[in-house]
Amino acid sequence: MTILVSGGAGYIGSHTVLYLQQQNEDVIVLDNLSKGHRGALCNLKFYEGDLTNTALLDKVFQENKINAIIHFAASSLVGESMEKPLDYYENNVLGTFHLVKKAVEYNVNNIVFSSTAATYGEPKNIPILETDPTIPTNPYGETKLAIEKMLKWSHEAYGLNSICLRYFNAAGADPEGRIGEDHTPETHLIPIVLEAALGQRDGVKIFGDDYPTLDGTCIRDYIHVFDLAQAHYLAVQKLISDGGCDVFNLGNGQGFSVKEVIDTCRKVTQKEIKAEVSPRRGGDPAQLIASAEKAHNKLGWKPQYDSLETIVQHAWNWHSTHEEGYE
Numbered sequence: 001m002t003i004l005v006s007g008g009a010g011y012i013g014s015h016t017v018l019y020l021q022q023q024n025e026d027v028i029v030l031d032n033l034s035k036g037h038r039g040a041l042c043n044l045k046f047y048e049g050d051l052t053n054t055a056l057l058d059k060v061f062q063e064n065k066i067n068a069i070i071h072f073a074a075s076s077l078v079g080e081s082m083e084k085p086l087d088y089y090e091n092n093v094l095g096t097f098h099l100v101k102k103a104v105e106y107n108v109n110n111i112v113f114s115s116t117a118a119t120y121g122e123p124k125n126i127p128i129l130e131t132d133p134t135i136p137t138n139p140y141g142e143t144k145l146a147i148e149k150m151l152k153w154s155h156e157a158y159g160l161n162s163i164c165l166r167y168f169n170a171a172g173a174d175p176e177g178r179i180g181e182d183h184t185p186e187t188h189l190i191p192i193v194l195e196a197a198l199g200q201r202d203g204v205k206i207f208g209d210d211y212p213t214l215d216g217t218c219i220r221d222y223i224h225v226f227d228l229a230q231a232h233y234l235a236v237q238k239l240i241s242d243g244g245c246d247v248f249n250l251g252n253g254q255g256f257s258v259k260e261v262i263d264t265c266r267k268v269t270q271k272e273i274k275a276e277v278s279p280r281r282g283g284d285p286a287q288l289i290a291s292a293e294k295a296h297n298k299l300g301w302k303p304q305y306d307s308l309e310t311i312v313q314h315a316w317n318w319h320s321t322h323e324e325g326y327e
């Protein structure tokens, strides 16, 4: 198969690209490198540019016989989206609009979309099911939900097949240590704690310890980035064999508090890591835990690296050997 991966130089994108290459698939990457790293990719055809560049999209679709698209390219920071909602609508909704329009024009009928648990907002039930209400509490989740709906209506009108994958908290790195997570600025908990372990930060701020959870800190469902990569491949295969339009949660179904994550990082790194409680961060739900039963049953997805210690170990292997990231 030939698979076009938009945003393939980013964190989850690059791990998915590597996974697809390991399955001997042909991968083409389109990325504007605003957040991604060219150094995360090798041995593939690369187009640098934006999804709003329709001439570039024409070139990509004309030069390649594409069987499926995996669409990651997006802005993905909850806090930033609260300050710059229009940037999120432009980059996420408008960018996807152009990609989907070209996919329909060139008869590329299969698209796997990178969605998020942020589409649910503050959950009513734990674990969260795909059928639960979607009431996003920030523009980021709102733009991802708008795209899910764009894909649903495009399925009905044009026969465009799609699978939306709602990730919970992506973490970890390539188990073989070839690539990893490198964001600027970093806002995610695990890499921040590992940077503190490396002495690159003074310590870690715990955003609130007065949530209605056992230790008062927020609970998240951490999922290994390579398990996410596997799910994308299964989703492409499902679209090619059965078509359709569907949504799946991707998580481990297990929650860990911020304090538990910090303790696991201390254990893995064998470093003292200072942590202090600071005020809550706006827009953080107390608890997000997935039910991924549907992905297990319908995609045949089985996460391989489901222990938090393994996830942190793989992240640490990369961070401790790439202190400057891809620089």
Ligand code: UFG
Pocket: 076, 077, 078, 116, 117, 118, 167, 168, 169, 170, 187, 188, 189, 190, 192, 204, 205, 206, 207, 208, 218, 219, 220, 258, 281, 284, 288
């Ligand atoms: N946290 C801290 N200190 C930090 C950083 C984070 O206490 O320095 C806390 C956060 O408040 C939150 C938890 O650690 O309670 C996890 O925070 P992350 O920033 O790592 O992840 P989020 O849960 O905010 O968001 C991530 C993705 C989103 C996605 C969401 C879905 O970044 O894109 O998971 O669960 F929507």
